[in-house]
Amino acid sequence: MAERLLIRALKGGKYTKIVTLNEKKVTKMPSVLERLPGLKTLDLQNNLIPKVCPEISTLTQFQGLKLKEFYCEGNPLFLKQPVNAVKQEDVWSLQETASRFIMNQLAAKNPFLMQAIKWYPQVRSILSQGRKCAICGKYFLTTWLECVKFFPPSKNWKISRNLQFVPLRVLICSYKCFNQRDPNLFGIAQV
Known part of the structure; x- marks a missing residue:
C-alpha cells in the first residue's frame, strides 16, 4: 500500500505537494523523497521508523526547499532506555571557577x-556566554551536561493531535545537580 502511494507521488514529480504515509507500517523513510523538490507536507506518523534518513535534509528549508510540515510522531525515533552515567567529580578550570x-x-x-565589570569589556563578553542551571539556578560558563x-x-499551539509531549533543552551545571533532577529530566548521551 505504501509503495503504491510513493509511486503515485513520484509520478507527480516536482508538482507533488503532500505525501501521507501514516499508519502504513513503514520501517524506514523512503529515500525517494529527495526526488520530490516541491514537497510541502510529509506525514509519516505512527509507523515503525527508527531513524531519520539523510535524504530528509535535502527537503528542509536549510537547503532552500519548501518542506513546511513534517509529522513523525508515533515512530521509535528515540532510544528510550535509561543509561547509568559514570559518576565523576567536577574539576573546573580556573576560568570556569x-x-x-x-x-x-x-x-x-x-x-x-557591578562597578568593576564596566571597565572590562573582554570579561563581559566571556560572561555573556554563561547559562543558568535548571536545577540550582546558579550561573555557569561551560556546559556540564545537556538534558x-x-x-x-x-x-x-497549532500542532498534530497525536503530539503528547514536546522536548525542551535543559542545561545543568554539575553532577551534583544532575543527581537532584526530577524523574522527567533525562541526560542526552551518544551510545
Whole structure:
C-alpha cells in the first residue's frame, strides 16, 4: 500500500505537494523523497521508523526547499532506555571557577563587581556566554551536561493531535545537580 502511494507521488514529480504515509507500517523513510523538490507536507506518523534518513535534509528549508510540515510522531525515533552515567567529580578550570563566582555575584547585585565589570569589556563578553542551571539556578560558563525534559504542549499551539509531549533543552551545571533532577529530566548521551 505504501509503495503504491510513493509511486503515485513520484509520478507527480516536482508538482507533488503532500505525501501521507501514516499508519502504513513503514520501517524506514523512503529515500525517494529527495526526488520530490516541491514537497510541502510529509506525514509519516505512527509507523515503525527508527531513524531519520539523510535524504530528509535535502527537503528542509536549510537547503532552500519548501518542506513546511513534517509529522513523525508515533515512530521509535528515540532510544528510550535509561543509561547509568559514570559518576565523576567536577574539576573546573580556573576560568570556569572564577566565571561562576563572578556571574553569581553579579546576579546577587554585588555593588563592587557591578562597578568593576564596566571597565572590562573582554570579561563581559566571556560572561555573556554563561547559562543558568535548571536545577540550582546558579550561573555557569561551560556546559556540564545537556538534558531534555518532556512537557505537554500548550493548548493554543497549532500542532498534530497525536503530539503528547514536546522536548525542551535543559542545561545543568554539575553532577551534583544532575543527581537532584526530577524523574522527567533525562541526560542526552551518544551510545
